[in-house]
Amino acid sequence: MTNKQKFTEGFKFGKTQATYSNSKLAGPKVPQGSQAARGSYSSSLGPTFAGNEPSSESPLLVLLGLGRYFKNYKVRLGIVLGLLFTEIIVYSAIPFSFKFLIDEALIGKNETVLYITGALLIGGTILITAAGTVRDYLYNWVSARAIRDMREELFIHLQRVNLDFYANTRLGDVLSRFSTDLTALENAVLALIPWGISPLLEAIFGTALLFALDWKLGAIATLIWPITFLGPVFFSTRSTAASYERKIEEAKVLTAVEESISAQNLIRVYDLDGSFWEKFKGNCEKLFHVSLRLGLTNSYLERSASGGILLLQAVLLISGAWFAFHGMVSVGALAAFLPPFLNLSYSLLYVSQYFPTMNQASGSARRILEILRTPTFESEGGERPFAPSELQNSIKLEDLHFRYKGRTKNLNGVNLEIKKGTYTVILGQSGSGKSTILKFILGMMEPSQGKVTLDGIAMEKIRLDALHSMIGIVFQDTFLFHTSILENIRMGRPDATPEEAIEAAKLAEIHEFISALPDGYETIAGDKGSKLSGGEKQRIALARALVRNPQILLLDEATSALDPITEARILKTLQKLREGRTIVSVTHRLTGLHAADQVVVLKNGTLEPYPSPENDSLSAAAIGL
Ligand SMILES: Nc1ncnc2c1ncn2[C@@H]1O[C@H](COP(=O)(O)OP(=O)(O)OP(=O)(O)O)[C@@H](O)[C@H]1O
Numbered sequence: 001m002t003n004k005q006k007f008t009e010g011f012k013f014g015k016t017q018a019t020y021s022n023s024k025l026a027g028p029k030v031p032q033g034s035q036a037a038r039g040s041y042s043s044s045l046g047p048t049f050a051g052n053e054p055s056s057e058s059p060l061l062v063l064l065g066l067g068r069y070f071k072n073y074k075v076r077l078g079i080v081l082g083l084l085f086t087e088i089i090v091y092s093a094i095p096f097s098f099k100f101l102i103d104e105a106l107i108g109k110n111e112t113v114l115y116i117t118g119a120l121l122i123g124g125t126i127l128i129t130a131a132g133t134v135r136d137y138l139y140n141w142v143s144a145r146a147i148r149d150m151r152e153e154l155f156i157h158l159q160r161v162n163l164d165f166y167a168n169t170r171l172g173d174v175l176s177r178f179s180t181d182l183t184a185l186e187n188a189v190l191a192l193i194p195w196g197i198s199p200l201l202e203a204i205f206g207t208a209l210l211f212a213l214d215w216k217l218g219a220i221a222t223l224i225w226p227i228t229f230l231g232p233v234f235f236s237t238r239s240t241a242a243s244y245e246r247k248i249e250e251a252k253v254l255t256a257v258e259e260s261i262s263a264q265n266l267i268r269v270y271d272l273d274g275s276f277w278e279k280f281k282g283n284c285e286k287l288f289h290v291s292l293r294l295g296l297t298n299s300y301l302e303r304s305a306s307g308g309i310l311l312l313q314a315v316l317l318i319s320g321a322w323f324a325f326h327g328m329v330s331v332g333a334l335a336a337f338l339p340p341f342l343n344l345s346y347s348l349l350y351v352s353q354y355f356p357t358m359n360q361a362s363g364s365a366r367r368i369l370e371i372l373r374t375p376t377f378e379s380e381g382g383e384r385p386f387a388p389s390e391l392q393n394s395i396k397l398e399d400l401h402f403r404y405k406g407r408t409k410n411l412n413g414v415n416l417e418i419k420k421g422t423y424t425v426i427l428g429q430s431g432s433g434k435s436t437i438l439k440f441i442l443g444m445m446e447p448s449q450g451k452v453t454l455d456g457i458a459m460e461k462i463r464l465d466a467l468h469s470m471i472g473i474v475f476q477d478t479f480l481f482h483t484s485i486l487e488n489i490r491m492g493r494p495d496a497t498p499e500e501a502i503e504a505a506k507l508a509e510i511h512e513f514i515s516a517l518p519d520g521y522e523t524i525a526g527d528k529g530s531k532l533s534g535g536e537k538q539r540i541a542l543a544r545a546l547v548r549n550p551q552i553l554l555l556d557e558a559t560s561a562l563d564p565i566t567e568a569r570i571l572k573t574l575q576k577l578r579e580g581r582t583i584v585s586v587t588h589r590l591t592g593l594h595a596a597d598q599v600v601v602l603k604n605g606t607l608e609p610y611p612s613p614e615n616d617s618l619s620a621a622a623i624g625l
Contacts, residue, residue, distance in 0.1 A: 063358065066185070066365050069146040076138050083135040084198060090124040092205035092340070097121055099213070099336035107332065135193075143189045151182055154368060160376035163444055164405070172255025177371060180250060181364035188361030191354060199350035206344035213337050214329050217320055221341055224312050228348040231304020232355040235297055240359040242294035247363060249287040256280045298356040305352030309345045316341060387466035391551055391582060392455045394419045395441060401449035402436065410436055412605030413450070423578055425593055426586040427610060428602035434586035435476055437602070438554050441584065443467050472550030474558035478537040480529030485514055485540060486521035488529075492544035504547035507577070509569050510539035534561035542570065546577070553577070555585040567591060 070077060097117045105114040154177065207225075211218035260267060260276050267273050320337060323329045329337075400414040410433045418424050418441075428434045439445045440452045443459045452459040454467070472492065480488050489501040496504075502521070505511040513536060517523045529537045538561045545553060553574075559567040571592040574583060585596075593599050599610035 063188070063362050063365050065369050066150065069149050070142065072149075073142045073145060076142050080135050080139045080142065080193070083131040083138075084193065084201065087128050087131050087135070088198070088201045088205055090128050091202065092209050094121065094124060096209075096336070098339065099332055102335055103330065103332040139193055140190075143186070147182060147186045147189065150185070150368065151178065154178065154182075154371060157372055157374070157376065161371075161374050162376070163439070165374055170251065170255045172253075172258045173251040174371075175258070176247070176251045176254050177364075177367050179254075180247070181367050184357075184360045184364040185368070188357050191357055195350050195354040195357070199347035203344050203347040203351065206340050206347060209340050210337065210344065213340070214323075214333050216323065217316065217329065217334075217337050217341075220316055220319060221312075221344065224309060224345060224348060227308035227312055228305050228352050231308065232301050232352050235301035235304065236355060236359055239294065239297045239301055239356055240363060242290060242297050243360045243363045246287070246290045246294050247367065249283065249290050253280070253283045253287055256283050301355055302353050306349055309349055313342070313345055384461055384463045386457050386461050387463040388454065388457070389466065389470070391420050391470060394455070395552075395582075396453045396456075397437065397440065397450070398453070399450035400437075400440065400447045400452065402433075402440075402445070402447045404436075409605055411447070414602070414605070414607050416600060416607055418582060418584055419597075420582050421578075421580060422597040423574075423583045423595060424585070425596040425599045425610075426584065426602055426607070427590070427593075427599060428586070428588060430588060432602045433605065434588075434602055435556050438473070438556055438584070438586060441552075441554060442471065442473070470551045471554060472545035472548040472552070473554040474538070474541045474545050474556060476556040476560075478529065478534070478541040480525040480532065480537055480540060482527050483524065484519075484522045485517075485525055488525050488540055489521075489543045489547055492547040493549075496547045501543070501547055504543040505540070507546050507573050508539045508543035509566055509573065510536065510543055513539075535563070535566065538562060539566075539570070551581060553581055553583045555583070555587075557587055557589075558585065559591075560587070560589065564591075571595065 097120065100113055100117050104110050105117065158174065203225075207218070207222060210221045256276070256279060260280070263272075267276055317338070320329070320334050324331055324334045395418045397414050397416040400411050401409070402411040403409045414437065416424075416426075416437075426434050426437060436445070440447065440459070443452075443462065443464050446460060454462060459467075481491065486498060486501055489504055490496050490498075492504070493500075498521070502511060505514055505521075514521055514523070523531075525532055525537075525540070529540070532540070538558060542555075542558055545555075559570055562570065568591075574592075575595055577583075593610070600607045601610050
């Protein structure tokens with residue numbers, strides 16, 4: 001399935017794995033990748049997230065919210081569980097052998113029992129090892145796939161959320177969801193079987209076994225359950241809250257790093273490195289405090305469990321010895337009892353140590369779900385049954401009203417008809433809402449009142465991929481990718497041949513410049529085009545729009561960074577390209593208006609005809625330019 005199919009046909013989930021040895025030789029300690037934990041929405045993230053408030057949902061329930069990523073791998077998971085049960089049953093049965101060995105074979109002098117028990121022990125060990133190896137492979141596979149699916153869906157979802165989301169979200173915060181949050185989840189998933197399910201099942205079987213061996217000792221041994229879980233349950237809320245705060249602080253640190261890298265020119269020229277350093281130090285200090293709190297809470301959580309378990313071990317050893325001393329249990333039964341009891345203790349210790357990992361993963365799951373639940377533009381628009389391939393008559397903006405959140409009205413009854421094959425110029429002061437109008441034509445926003453139609457079809461009924469396939473656009477903020485200039489142009493139409501890309505560059509008046517570069521079209525544009533001037537970037541962006549040979553060409557201040565001569569040449573090129581093409585240019589410059597079929601002015605949120613193309617200076621004054 002191509003990415004495009006995933007976008008349009010919806011995403012199908014896959015699955016993951018975990019790769020921890022079940023060996024307890026190293027002592028119980030859950031792998032803790034990132035300490036990051038629970039959902040963290042800073043208030044500055046704005047209202048586009050599905051949930052900004054601390055959740056009262058239990059950590060376990062939040063984690064279950066991501067269970068759907070495992071659904072596609074049910075068969076493999078079933079095999080994993082089957083193998084796990086087999087291992088645990090065999091593992092739990094091993095202590096019985098001690099009873100047989102001591103009571104029947106040694107004390108009862110029965111050599112046959114000795115051989116049978118020995119054979120069963122060896123067979124059981126081989127079975128456990130083989131089943132464990134297969135289980136490890138399958139579970140690692142399933143876990144890795146589930147995390148991969150989650151990562152992919154997160155990425156795809158981010159391509160589809162409302163643009164408003166990006167206006168209200170810090171880059172560092174989004175990136176941290178891909179890094180620390182997914183890592184925390186991965187750690188928890190990987191550790192789930194060896195540190196969660198497996199020891200829990202072992203503990204359940206172990207408890208049953210203890211009862212079978214001796215109900216009196218078994219009854220005392222069951223005390224271990226509440227003793228183990230009391231502390232973790234008590235500290236879980238605090239651990240989750242501290243993890244949540246830590247996540248916020250981590251995202252702030254990441255944002256500070258990202259900003260200081262992106263704004264290096266500004267920081268150096270304005271001598272801002274001192275203040276940036278102070279701010280960063282402050283962020284690190286807060287992160288230190290919250291990390292310490294989280295670490296301490298998790299350590300109390302673990303210690304409360306391990307302390308209780310050790311105490312109970314001592315009590316049980318003494319009472320077991322006392323029972324044996326008074327002949328209330330056999331020595332064989334006591335000898336058979338102690339290993340499973342110690343196993344039970346360690347199993348529960350493992351489970352208790354899984355709590356911090358689970359709490360952290362739960363927070364991360366919440367942060368990931370918050371993004372996945374952020375409405376996408378398409379999902380808000382509902383059904384989009386129309387996929388036109390050609391503009392037949394016109395695009396109409398009818399009584400369009402719109403206001404960005406927290407702003408006064410930006411558009412206040414905009415009416416405009418853009419007829420097929422015409423050249424429309426929208427003039428207006430800076431901030432008047434010209435780019436906003438283009439976003440409506442691109443189907444990227446919906447008006448609060450009024451409508452935008454394409455050949456009479458409401459924009460929200462038109463599939464965005466179909467709409468965008470008709471459009472070429474030069475955005476006001478030119479963005480170039482860190483790849484060759486040729487590739488940057490071909491982004492407009494990935495199947496364009498190099499010759500077609502070069503032809504587009506010629507039309508955009510940038511071919512000569514590119515050809516003169518040592519590496520020509522293979523020159524790397526640099527991060528966000530940092531190796532090129534503003535005007536050069538703008539012309540490459542124009543070439544990228546032209547290589548699509550679009551029916552509709554949208555230009556947002558597309559010549560603002562050009563010198564008058566180059567701008568005049570490009571305007572001339574646009575004249576040549578007008579045939580059969582619909583062009584909309586928004587600008588606050590008055591050059592090239594005479595060539596346009598209609599010129600309108602955006603003022604006070606409405607469009608008015610341009611007063612007098614014949615006398616630009618008078619007109620400019622009239623419209624406040
Ligand atoms: N995501 C946003 N959230 C809130 N306000 C916004 C957002 N985007 C734009 N605005 C505001 O809406 C107004 C119109 O913005 P727009 O970019 O459409 O103006 P413009 O006419 O294209 O300006 P310019 O000529 O300076 O590019 C501005 O006042 C701007 O501050």
